[in-house]
Amino acid sequence: MSAAERPVRVGLVGYGSAGRGIHAPLLREAGLEVALVATASPERAAAAAQEVPGARVVPDLDAVLAAGDGPGGVELVVLASPTGVHEEQVLACVAAGRPVLVDKPLAVDAEGAARCVRAARAAGVPLTVFQNRRWDDEQRALAAVLAAGELGDVLRLERRWERWRPVPKDRWRENAPPSEGGGVLLDLQSHLVDSAVQLLGPVESVYAEVSAVTTAAEDTTFLALRHAEGARSHLSAVSAAGAPGPRTRVLGTRGSYVVVPFEGEVSGFAGVLDDAPGSTGWVVRGEERTPVPTPPGGHADLYRAAAAAVRGDGPWPVDPADAVAVLAVLDAARTSAAQGRVVPVEVPDLAP
Numbered sequence: 001m002s003a004a005e006r007p008v009r010v011g012l013v014g015y016g017s018a019g020r021g022i023h024a025p026l027l028r029e030a031g032l033e034v035a036l037v038a039t040a041s042p043e044r045a046a047a048a049a050q051e052v053p054g055a056r057v058v059p060d061l062d063a064v065l066a067a068g069d070g071p072g073g074v075e076l077v078v079l080a081s082p083t084g085v086h087e088e089q090v091l092a093c094v095a096a097g098r099p100v101l102v103d104k105p106l107a108v109d110a111e112g113a114a115r116c117v118r119a120a121r122a123a124g125v126p127l128t129v130f131q132n133r134r135w136d137d138e139q140r141a142l143a144a145v146l147a148a149g150e151l152g153d154v155l156r157l158e159r160r161w162e163r164w165r166p167v168p169k170d171r172w173r174e175n176a177p178p179s180e181g182g183g184v185l186l187d188l189q190s191h192l193v194d195s196a197v198q199l200l201g202p203v204e205s206v207y208a209e210v211s212a213v214t215t216a217a218e219d220t221t222f223l224a225l226r227h228a229e230g231a232r233s234h235l236s237a238v239s240a241a242g243a244p245g246p247r248t249r250v251l252g253t254r255g256s257y258v259v260v261p262f263e264g265e266v267s268g269f270a271g272v273l274d275d276a277p278g279s280t281g282w283v284v285r286g287e288e289r290t291p292v293p294t295p296p297g298g299h300a301d302l303y304r305a306a307a308a309a310v311r312g313d314g315p316w317p318v319d320p321a322d323a324v325a326v327l328a329v330l331d332a333a334r335t336s337a338a339q340g341r342v343v344p345v346e347v348p349d350l351a352p
């Protein structure tokens with residue numbers, strides 16, 4: 001088998017809920033080879049040895065980088081580690097000249113993310129970010145609806161990531177402070193803000209309400225964004241919502257797009273505009289309701305694109321500058337919540 005025919009070899013750093021439950025399955029689905037798994041946990045190492053046949057289990061990122069990119073080494077490093085160490089690990093990959101895909105968010109704040117992008121650009125090392133929710137069925141379906149002009153001018157996008165979890169999970173995300181990446185502002189709102197920017201463009205200002213009720217960091221957040229082209233986004237991420245609201249509602253001058261269910265989460269609106277077979281969401285104009293066909297694709301397409309980029313056959317799936325812009329919005333949201341005012345978004349300069 002030629003080098004171009006064999007699967008891209010990946011070093012997966014972290015085998016917790018993200019590495020084990022999200023990245024490893026998607027890498028397999030996309031046809032990449034997980035050649036190394038890095039974890040310091042004996043229990044997770046044993047799980048990786050059983051669940052990722054052929055992979056060599058090593059203790060840390062240093063061991064992955066020391067393996068090189070030849071036989072026995074890796075062509076792409078995937079960081080599925082806690083957010084608080086992303087910046088340090090990205091910079092280590094860049095220093096080693098190893099292409100790196102990092103789980104979102106890229107860092108705990110925009111300046112940290114900007115340092116990663118500047119370093120990668122200066123070194124000429126590929127860097128991309130796991131913004132997999134761009135490949136959600138509803139994101140792709142809504143993008144098609146907007147591209148066809150079915151809603152007219154968009155007035156407001158509402159999106160919710162709300163769930164009923166009154167007793168938090170015992171994980172780093174729930175236990176770590178914001179400075180180490182904990183809380184739903186960095187976790188869930190990273191996805192919500194990115195999806196809004198992809199659909200409606202850059203954000204000029206943000207008003208936010210943020211609180212910590214059951215966890216060390218924020219578990220209840222609401223962001224009101226003003227996009228540069230005039231549309232608004234209202235984004236809610238809540239961990240203890242007994243009756244989660246409809247997942248998505250987009251209001252336009254010619255109609256609305258509505259999605260009620262979301263990935264098995266309990267909904268107080270079950271049975272109201274549930275998805276029809278083969279569709280995701282509805283275009284609604286008063287009593288007129290039209291199901292929106294689900295476009296082909298899925299989250300594994302992100303890794304297919306990354307594999308093609310490693311081979312030089314296409315662009316990297318996510319521009320890391322986008323991740324910096326998202327974190328600039330989240331930084332402004334944190335300031336807004338603390339000061340009770342609308343805050344302009346300032347994106348750091350990314351020139352090396």
